[in-house]
Amino acid sequence: MFFGEYSYRVDDKGRVPLPPKFRRELKLGMILTKGMEKCVTVYPAAEFKRLSESLAAKAVTPASLRKLTRSIFGSAFSASFDGQGRIVLPHALREYAQIGDTAVVVGANNSVELWSEDEWKAEKVSADEQAAKIIESFGE
Amino acid sequence: MFFGEYSYRVDDKGRVPLPPKFRRELKLGMILTKGMEKCVTVYPAAEFKRLSESLAAKAVTPASLRKLTRSIFGSAFSASFDGQGRIVLPHALREYAQIGDTAVVVGANNSVELWSEDEWKAEKVSADEQAAKIIESFGE
DNA sequence: GGAGTTGTGGGGAGAAATGGGGAAAAGGGG
DNA sequence: CCCCTTTTCCCCATTTCTCCCCACAACTCC
Numbered sequence: 001m002f003f004g005e006y007s008y009r010v011d012d013k014g015r016v017p018l019p020p021k022f023r024r025e026l027k028l029g030m031i032l033t034k035g036m037e038k039c040v041t042v043y044p045a046a047e048f049k050r051l052s053e054s055l056a057a058k059a060v061t062p063a064s065l066r067k068l069t070r071s072i073f074g075s076a077f078s079a080s081f082d083g084q085g086r087i088v089l090p091h092a093l094r095e096y097a098q099i100g101d102t103a104v105v106v107g108a109n110n111s112v113e114l115w116s117e118d119e120w121k122a123e124k125v126s127a128d129e130q131a132a133k134i135i136e137s138f139g140e
Numbered sequence: 141m142f143f144g145e146y147s148y149r150v151d152d153k154g155r156v157p158l159p160p161k162f163r164r165e166l167k168l169g170m171i172l173t174k175g176m177e178k179c180v181t182v183y184p185a186a187e188f189k190r191l192s193e194s195l196a197a198k199a200v201t202p203a204s205l206r207k208l209t210r211s212i213f214g215s216a217f218s219a220s221f222d223g224q225g226r227i228v229l230p231h232a233l234r235e236y237a238q239i240g241d242t243a244v245v246v247g248a249n250n251s252v253e254l255w256s257e258d259e260w261k262a263e264k265v266s267a268d269e270q271a272a273k274i275i276e277s278f279g280e
Numbered sequence: 281g282g283a284g285t286t287g288t289g290g291g292g293a294g295a296a297a298t299g300g301g302g303a304a305a306a307g308g309g310g
Numbered sequence: 311c312c313c314c315t316t317t318t319c320c321c322c323a324t325t326t327c328t329c330c331c332c333a334c335a336a337c338t339c340c
Contacts, residue, residue, distance in 0.1 A: 009299095012300095083320070107216070151288070222330070
């Protein structure tokens, strides 16, 4: 289970540390993909496998399955830690999420997300609003 | 069950004691999150797990689930006591609740809340008014 | 009044964040 | 096919921060 919000510097070589608390769950390997929103999503390798299998099982037509496969696997990169607990952020993903020299690392239960500071600021507001709505609706 | 109101000093390292009476219930671990109001909410680890699972079960669309997950898990931090019964207040949460060098610790049944002095003063008035209304309505 | 508990502060060992060097590998052009 | 350039990966170094321990004064409870 991943949670918490951390801010890290991305150095000239594109390296980003992940929080020590996240490392044990990712030590066995991880997959980086384009997130649904403008972020990079990091899955533990086992979680990614489980996820991609369950998606493949649901996408029935051959055409949609091919597209799904391309979308998911085409933007997926494997990553692992260096001696200091950092991973290298692939150019394509870094550009997609518009991450400059600072990355915000967000725990999201069974995955980890990497955001640019600006995008995260905006998303946080939107996420909090959505959450408040859902929680309020419990009273009904 | 937590109740009562206590005031503590937050030292230079961001440490805050919790009342001795609260410690046994939190000894097995606790989760700090942004409260719905401008405060920090502390859940016993087990309570947080139960809560997050019940939320995940209710939020139907994938998009709203992602946002809810970000809002809940993104602002959650685990904490534990040092030898003197203190916890460290993460920067992000301290800033959110605008807690300076004094924190008001409030028992709230199944959770604990941390407030800045000013925000608590205002909330207390508002909470008392609301409580009076609700209690009055019981007679109807 | 005394012993234990609690609030508050600080120091130090170890971990973590950050930066850089250099060897090995990959890629491209002649 | 070879050589040169570029990138990747691993290791080392330094500063910062975190966590754990100790200390002490105030207070509580017996």
